[in-house]
Amino acid sequence: MRPSMFNVRVPLPERDELFLMNTLTDTQLVVSRDVGALLDRLEAEPGGPDRLSADEREAVAALAEHGFLVRDRETERRALEHYFTGVREDTSELRVTVLTTLQCNFACDYCYQGDHGDYNQHAAKMSLETAERVARWTEAKLDEIGPQAFALTFFGGEPLLNLPVTYYLAERLWAACQARGVKMHVNLITNGLLLTPEVVDRLLPFGLTGVKVTLDGDRETHDRMRPLRGGQGTFDRIIRNVRAVADRCRISIGGNFDASSVDSYPALLDFLRAQDFAGSIAKVAFKPVVRAAEASRPEGFIPLTAVDRHGQPLGATCMTSAGAGSATGACDTCHFADEKMAWLRDETRKRGFSTLDGVHMGPCEIHRRHAHTIGPDGSLYACPGFTGDAALSTGHISGATDALQRRAAARFERLAAWKDCQDCAFIPVCAGGCTTAAHAELGDLDKPSCHKASFEAGVVSLAREAAAAAEPQLVHS
Numbered sequence: 142m143r144p145s146m147f148n149v150r151v152p153l154p155e156r157d158e159l160f161l162m163n164t165l166t167d168t169q170l171v172v173s174r175d176v177g178a179l180l181d182r183l184e185a186e187p188g189g190p191d192r193l194s195a196d197e198r199e200a201v202a203a204l205a206e207h208g209f210l211v212r213d214r215e216t217e218r219r220a221l222e223h224y225f226t227g228v229r230e231d232t233s234e235l236r237v238t239v240l241t242t243l244q245c246n247f248a249c250d251y252c253y254q255g256d257h258g259d260y261n262q263h264a265a266k267m268s269l270e271t272a273e274r275v276a277r278w279t280e281a282k283l284d285e286i287g288p289q290a291f292a293l294t295f296f297g298g299e300p301l302l303n304l305p306v307t308y309y310l311a312e313r314l315w316a317a318c319q320a321r322g323v324k325m326h327v328n329l330i331t332n333g334l335l336l337t338p339e340v341v342d343r344l345l346p347f348g349l350t351g352v353k354v355t356l357d358g359d360r361e362t363h364d365r366m367r368p369l370r371g372g373q374g375t376f377d378r379i380i381r382n383v384r385a386v387a388d389r390c391r392i393s394i395g396g397n398f399d400a401s402s403v404d405s406y407p408a409l410l411d412f413l414r415a416q417d418f419a420g421s422i423a424k425v426a427f428k429p430v431v432r433a434a435e436a437s438r439p440e441g442f443i444p445l446t447a448v449d450r451h452g453q454p455l456g457a458t459c460m461t462s463a464g465a466g467s468a469t470g471a472c473d474t475c476h477f478a479d480e481k482m483a484w485l486r487d488e489t490r491k492r493g494f495s496t497l498d499g500v501h502m503g504p505c506e507i508h509r510r511h512a513h514t515i516g517p518d519g520s521l522y523a524c525p526g527f528t529g530d531a532a533l534s535t536g537h538i539s540g541a542t543d544a545l546q547r548r549a550a551a552r553f554e555r556l557a558a559w560k561d562c563q564d565c566a567f568i569p570v571c572a573g574g575c576t577t578a579a580h581a582e583l584g585d586l587d588k589p590s591c592h593k594a595s596f597e598a599g600v601v602s603l604a605r606e607a608a609a610a611a612e613p614q615l616v617h618s
Contacts, residue, residue, distance in 0.1 A: 142183060142201060142205060142210045142211070142212065143183055143184060143210065143211060143212075143213065143214075144180045144183055144184050144209065144210060144211075145163055145165065145208060145209055145210065145211045145217060146214065146217060146564040146566060147163050147164045147165040147166075147208075147217075147566050147568070147569060148161060148162070148163055148180070148209055148566065149161070149162045149163075149164065149566050149567075149597075149600050150162075150177060150180075151600055151601055151603075151604035152174075153171070153604060153608045155608070156171075156608055157173075157174055158171055158172060158173055158174060158608070159171070159172050159173070159174055159176065159177045160600075160603070160604035160607050160608065161176075161177075161209060162500075162600060162603065163207065163208045163209055164500070164566055164567055164568070164569045164570050165208060165217075165220065165221065165224060165569045166207065166208030167501075168207040168208055168209070169603065169607060170207065170209075171607050171608065176200060176204070179197060179200060179201070179204075180204070180209070180210075183201070183210065221568065221569065224569060225504070225508065225557070225559075225572070228504050228508055228509060229508055229509060229510050230510060231509065231510075231511065232286045232287065232288055232511060233288060233289050233290065234288050234289065234290040234291070234292060234511070235279075235282055235283060235286060235288040235290075235291045235292070235511050235512075236291075236292045236294070236506060236509065236511065236512040236513070237279055237282075237291075237292070237293055237294070237512075237513050237514075237515065238294040238295075238296050238506075238512075238513070238514045238515070238525055239267070239275060239293065239294070239295055239296070239300075239306075239310060239514075239515050240267075240296050240297055240298060240300070240514070240515065240516050240517055240525065240528050241266070241267050241295055241296075241297060241298070241300045241302070241303035241306045241307055241517065242264065242265065242266040242267060242297050242298040242299070242300065242302050242303040242306075242517055243264040243265050243266070243297065243298040243516075243517060243528070243529060244264040244266055244297070244298045244299065244302050244303075245264075245297060245298045245299045245302070245332070246299055246302065246332070246334060246335075246369060246370060247299070247332055247334070247367050247368065247369060247370065247375065248368055248369065248370045248372075249357075249366060249367050249368075250366070264298065265516065265517035265518050265529075266302075266303055266517055267303060267306045267517040267518070267519075268306075269305060269306060269309060271517070271518065271519050271538075272306045272309050272310055273309075274519060274538050274539070275310060275515055275519065275538055276309075276310060276313045276314060276317070278515075278538040279291075279314055279317070280314075280317045282511070282513075283317060283318070283321055283323060284321070286511055288323060288511070289323065289324065290323060290324045290325070290326065291314070291318050291323050291324070291325045291326070292325075292326045292328065293310065293311065293314055293325065293326070293327050293328070293348070294327075294328040294329075294330065295307050295310075295327070295328070295329050295330065295331075296330045296525055297330075297331075298517075299331065299332055299334070299335070300329065300330070300331060301329075301331055301334075301335040301336065301340060302335070304340070307344075308343060308344070311327055311344055311347040311348070311349075312347055314347075315346075315347035315348055318348075325347070325348040326348050326350045326351075327344055327347060327348040327349045327350060328349075328350065328351050328352075328353070329344070329349065329351070329352045329353070330353045331352065331353070331354060331355075332354070332355055332367065332375070332379070333354040333355070333356075333375075333378075333379035333382050333383060334369075334375055334378060334379060334382070335382075336352065336354065336379075336382040336383070336386060337382065337385065337386070338385050338386055338389065340386075341386045341389045341390055342389065345389065345390065349390055350390070350391060351390065351391040351392075351393060351423065352386065352390055352391070352392055352393070353392075353393040353394075353395050354379060354382075354383055354392065354393070354394060354395070355367070355394075355395045355396060355397065356376070356379065356394055356395075356396050356409060357396050357397055357398070357402055358396065358398070358402045358403075358405035358406055358408075358409050359376075359405045359406075359408040359409045359412060360374070360376040360377070360412075361405070362402045362405035362409075363375070363376045363409075364376050365402075366397075366402055380416070383418060384416070384417070384418050387418035387421035387422075388418075388421060391421075391423040392418070392421055392422050392423060393422070393423050393424040393425070393426070394413065394422060394424070394425045394426075395425075395426055395427065395428070396409070396426075396427040396428075397427070397428060397429070397430050398427055398428070398429055398430065398481065398485070399429065399430045403481050403485070406427060406485055406488065407488050410425070410488055410489060410492045410494070411492065413425070413492075413494070414492045414493065414494075422494060423495065424494070424495045424496060424497075425489050425494040425495070425496050426489075426496050426497045427482070427485045427489075428482065429478040429481070429482065478592070478595075479592050479593075479594040479595035479598065480594065480598075482499070482592075482595050482598075483499060483594075483595060483598030483599070483602075486498075486499055486598075486599070486602065487602070490602075498599055498602065498603060499595060499596065499598055499599020499600075499602060500567075500570055500596055500599040500600055500603060501570055502570055502571065502596075503570055503571055503572050504569075504570075504571075504572040505524070505572070505575070505576075506524055507523045507524045507553070507556065507576050508556070508572055512524075514527075514528055515538060516528045516529060516534070519537050519538040519539065520534040520536070520537050520538075521534060521535050521536040521537060521538065522534055522535060523535055523549075523553040523556075523576070524576065524577060526575075526576070526577030526580075526581075527577065527580075531545070532545060532549065533549050533580075533586075534546050534549060535549050535550040535553055536550055552586075552587075556576065556586070556587065557573070558572070558573030558574065558576070558579065558586075558587055558588055558589045558590075559571070559572045559573035559589065560573075561573070561588070561589050562589055562591075565593065567593060567596040570596065571592075571593075571596060573588075573589040573590070574589050574590030574591055574592060575590050576590070578590040
């Protein structure tokens with residue numbers, strides 16, 4: 142027996158204990174420090190249990206039961222492969238994200254869809270005819286895989302610029318799910334400018350469970366980052382709209398930060414906490430802006446490219462060196478974005494809002510066979526981040542595919558950037574990182590996009606919570 146490569150430990154000096162987590166089994170324990178010493182002995186002397194005392198053998202059995210000890214690395218790597226196969230082939234839920242349009246009424250500089258200038262004159266917008274084909278395609282998928290649940294997400298562009306399609310798909314697919322005994326959830330991701338009680342009330346009977354609205358910092362910062370196409374600010378109107386619907390559905394707040402905006406988020410959190418609808422906010426989560434490596438970057442933009450201690454690009458070797466146990470791995474020191482994400486999670490919790498824990502972040506939908514993104518023209522994509530890029534479309538709802546789409550589909554089918562991560566403990570919850578970020582920042586969607594430091598900070602937060610709430614669950618003496 143030897144310690145699992147997916148073990149993560151955090152010292153709890155104030156309690157003279159350790160927080161242990163296994164990212165593959167998701168087991169979390171608070172243990173005495175001598176349990177950590179026992180794990181170290183087993184790592185140095187595989188097969189050592191025969192030479193352990195009765196109490197030590199009892200502790201070994203408990204550690205093995207919870208996945209902290211494994212037979213050998215080969216067995217564990219097979220378990221990891223089995224885990225990812227299970228994620229990919231899971232049929233319990235069908236997930237479909239529909240981009241009703243690529244048009245938008247905002248002019249965010251960082252938008253990956255490049256919606257600037259006269260783009261709205263050319264941007265695709267789903268027709269009702271295409272929506273009817275999307276509905277038929279989805280109904281066929283429901284019959285094919287027989288899921289217990291169906292999650293329909295409306296995205297864009299700004300999805301509320303195409304309300305006829307939004308209403309049509311929600312109503313028709315609700316009826317389809319009712320007929321098949323499938324539970325349906327509708328999610329709406331919107332900039333909030335067109336969010337009204339009428340929109341929410343129209344969608345509520347058809348499974349609307351949540352609305353996510355983006356706020357990029359306090360009023361001044363948001364209005365700079367997310368203006369209307371004419372340059373006008375949008376913050377106050379969005380807040381009025383959120384207030385008007387907060388008693389009707391779950392509201393989540395998201396935000397995209399760069400170096401010029403990140404320090405304004407505590408002021409935004411204070412503002413939200415003071416609002417009469419604060420208790421209706423289900424979750425608050427912020428993330429860094431991702432921009433293509435070759436694009437011109439505004440002053441203060443946070444690049445997500447992995448770099449070494451001297452600021453030189455690593456070409457995604459960052460996670461590999463960290464996984465190999467390098468004492469000088471860049472992941473631990475170089476990611477300003479990771480540090481800011483951890484900081485913002487702490488600031489969010491301080492104000493009493495629920496947020497992501499920084500650990501349970503994936504695997505994302507790109508690794509799930511039965512999660513699909515559909516563009517306005519009916520093209521299929523592995524995730525919303527690739528929508529509109531014809532070279533990365535994986536097919537079409539019509540069933541007709543060209544050679545380019547078949548090559549893209551095959552590439553996403555074998556996607557496994559995590560295999561380059563060697564023995565990194567966070568592989569089960571990261572899967573090699575965001576593929577969209579790898580493609581945009583590293584120029585290769587098959588490379589890991591490493592943000593190990595962010596996961597490590599998340600584990601530290603989990604450890605603090607466990608230390609505050611739990612007595613030792615496994616003690617060896």
